[in-house]
Amino acid sequence: MTAAKRAPVLTPQAEDFPRWYQDVLNKAELADNGPVRGTMVIRPYGYGLWERMQTEMDRRIKRAEAENAYFPLLIPQSYLIRESEHVEGFSPELAVVTHGGGKELEEPLVVRPTSETVIGEFMAKWIQSYRDLPLLLNQWANVVRWELRPRIFLRTSEFLWQEGHTAHATQEDAAAYAAKILHEVYADFMVNVLAIPLHLGIKPSYDRFAGAINTLACEAMMRDGKALQMGTSHELGQNFAKAFDILYLDGDNNQQHAWTTSWGTSTRMVGGLIMAHGDDNGLRIPPALAHIQAVVMVVRGSGEVDSAAGKLMAGIGDHGVKVRLDDRTDTPLGRRITDWELKGVPVRVEIGPRELETNEVTVVRRDTGDKRRVGVEGASALVAELMAQIQDEMLADALAFREANTTDATTLDEVLDAAATGFAKVPWEVVADEDAKAALIDGAVTVRCIQRADGTIPENEHEPDLVAYCARSY
């Protein structure tokens, strides 16, 4: 093969990063911009990643005993108006339908920005007794928020997500469930499947979800040192229960308002995956997520090579690895390799005449670039072993990267300085007051989450000795 130049410059460094991000999206064929500003078209390969996320998330959601249901896309405007903070929070970003069937509607309909209100309306009908609680619902849906500054996958005007909505008899139950979702669904998925380390904590009170009394969040560091909120779990108190009359009779025959929660994760996670794991050669997908975990490449076709490749495919498949054959031998090998690297497939297995001579194959890791020749007999087992190994090492790498880019700060100036390139970890009281908040906003830095010193989640921001993680964000 003719010597080839590495064409595109993909540099996941500070200022170039958004450009690089767009390059990966385009070249790995994940998504395009949609026809309406701020919308996107997810291409098949990108959707494959989302489907895997859905599958893994859904399994965990069901393990937390929530059930899937579906509610309408269009919501009467009057529903949103019932919870005052909720309206205020969402009004600026609503898409409103004013006409239907060629006529102006008597009441405008809102395209759901989230479904607390419709679901609240139905919870009120479905809940009568404490025996009906907890009511644990989840919905997979699209929502629309008219964003001022959209960015493909990270903040699109329409996005796909899951939104959980639950009602409980007591505040303690609701709080425990919101935390359970954060740990057992979100953190478990993001850490163990996406291989992205997280900071879990509460949001400052001024940064809560509109209508919530407490917001729990998962925050991750991207490779440019910025933070991305990967998911949130909210305690809604009795705010929505009061607005929608979600009442139940307790064991003593007294009417009580339920305590509700809501929690969501979205296609933003695909963007997070790219930005947390991407490198100069494109995307790197952790094996636990990949819908194509290994690709067998026929370097040069021949009867012998093809049948060896076939056996290899079967062997790798038998080890429980999702494997794809690439026998497009009319396309130059370099091009094909680059394509799979851009797409981030964890392991590549090459087989050609050269391997056949010694009854070997070449196994290459996408994450490290490590390349080695191994005997055909052991190849399938090796590929299977690599799945677990790559998974662990990608998480360890991401964690090491985050720690190397996190600075302990004790003053506001140190926070601003550290957040220029990464995370600042600072005593919460240093950034808690209004002046500090204003200074952070000036520096385009935000408090991402608040934790206890031991990393656990505090009851509220008024506990002593809390720490805050501060960073720039998307």
Next chain:
RNA sequence: CGGGACGUGGCGCAGUUUGGUAGCGCGCAGCGUUCGGGACGCUGAGGUCGUGGGUUCAAAUCCCGCCGUCCCGACCA
């Protein structure tokens, strides 16, 4: 809405200062040579230069209006 920039084949751009009738790279099609790390050569398809008006023998280029997009600020899964 406040501040900045830009609209030229599918994508990325040059050309605009100093008007002369549109060009480059990538991609795409055909043929050939290649092909164990993004190949090369030749040939070819594809553009009313965002839009409306004006100046001029002549406008991508100069003038005026309009539309749109992007970046920075407020929003955010």
